Amino acid sequence: MRNGYSGRRTLITAIGLAAALPALSADLPAPSPDDNLNAVLWDQTSVEAQANALGAYTLGRIRLDEALADKAWTAAPVEQTGNFQDFPPAIILDVDDTILNTSPYQARNITAGTSFKPDTWTQYVNAQQDKPIAGAVEFTQYAASKGVKVFYVTNRTADEEGPTVEEMKRFGFPMGDNVDTFLSAKEQPDWGSAKGTRRAFIAKNYRILLMFGDNFGDFTDEYKGTVEERQKVFEANKAHFGHDWIAIANPTYGSFESAPYKGDYKLPPEMQRQLKQDALKPWDGK
Template identity: 40%
Template sequence: MVRWAALAVACMMAGPAAAEPVPPRDGLNAVLWMQTSAEYKAATIGAFAAARVALAAALADPDWTAAPEQGAGFRDLPPAVILDVDDTVLDTGPYQAWLVATGAEYGAESFSDWVEERGAEAVPGAVEYLAFLRERGIVAVFVSNRAARLEEATRDALAAIGATFPKDADTVMLKRERKEWTVLKGSRRAEAAKRYRILQVMGDNLGDFVDEIGGTVPERAQAVLKRADFWGSKWVMLPNPVYGSWEAALAAPDARSEDERRAEKLRALSPWK
């Protein structure tokens, strides 16, 4: 009892440090969930496992294609999957954590610095999925909105988690590598679909699957429901509560202050009363 009292006094004496104001950082919970929760790991491992099961069925069915961009005569094309990179196969957690810890805003320059270090680890489940692709001779086409100048660093990081690249084709398609390759990924999916039968698409953002990403919250939901039968087999979505086009749909453009963005997000809630 006396010992507990002494501990309580010690805690009170340590009080002032603990009572220092903590800055509001809106990404804190989401980044912590991705970096520390067992639940995130279970979700991504489960998504990749389900994706492998669906791939086996896709390989056996020559009429199966996961790309609406796929033209006629795809049955005899070699099989491939289209994968996003960031927070689909490579974990950007350390960069996101740095933003929250320092209060810095996302910036192309700081993100490039992090990418150039080539230290990204795999999203849980991705290594096993990439191994499955290698064993079955399925090509992985990476479609990412990383800047074209980051291709070498991106290839190095992907190779480190088990990705392979065919010698006869560019299977790392980054933003603006060609003029028409904008932030919308449809033209790159179409390019991949000319060369391969697309068995599956995996991503963490609506734009990894469709180009209708800039609409309102109900419009974006409609884009998902339009292909309701694709999800979980042809299209596999990984969770990402940290960033994505979902946030832009809340009418909170980056140019505004953090306070204004927070106010807009509070208005986007649907409380029970």
């Protein structure tokens, strides 16, 4: 609430901060603008991001119990065919920014003035600097305690599997015991970055109760279209969200970001920015 007291306090705090921050002096350059600054700041420092993820994983427990009790329940209507009712239960989670927070990599790109590159990404994965997303370890442990197999379907590559699995074990994620539950991209010839073939592989032997992801592609293979096309696919699948598909918020990257420029990463950054700005629907100021 804005009142006289908090106004004075804000002023005093601002004076204190200015004294404590010599970097703001005129002889040092201002940091370069970066389109991702607020998103990464939110992702890395905000209690709101943690609160959001905790809410999602708390909902996950409720839905898991409901799904276990209902043998007709499946979260993968496209991939789950035939008589799946008596298959053992499983859940599928994406890894990056669904269970592991990769914000140190995104933050590094801001402070170093760089952008995503496969080689720096692999270096980052090898450095094992991720943190678990709030609620993810506890939720997956809860699922495992109920006899649910916890699968991780990730677009990290087979080369990146070793350091990632090490990190996940250290955090306490259930790793499948004698079943390979970490399904990386291209581990089999038909496992591309679209995840449907991996969902289908799991669905052959398990009833899929829930899916978790931060990107539309963690739920459907129809995630790569324009903003309007994605909206249509979303509308058609709306009933899944909050039910058997649970999304973790990630404003820092994803197929939402590339949709306005149709995933054409070769376009100059200024052009990408222009197309993103063109996708906004601004108030006309009247």
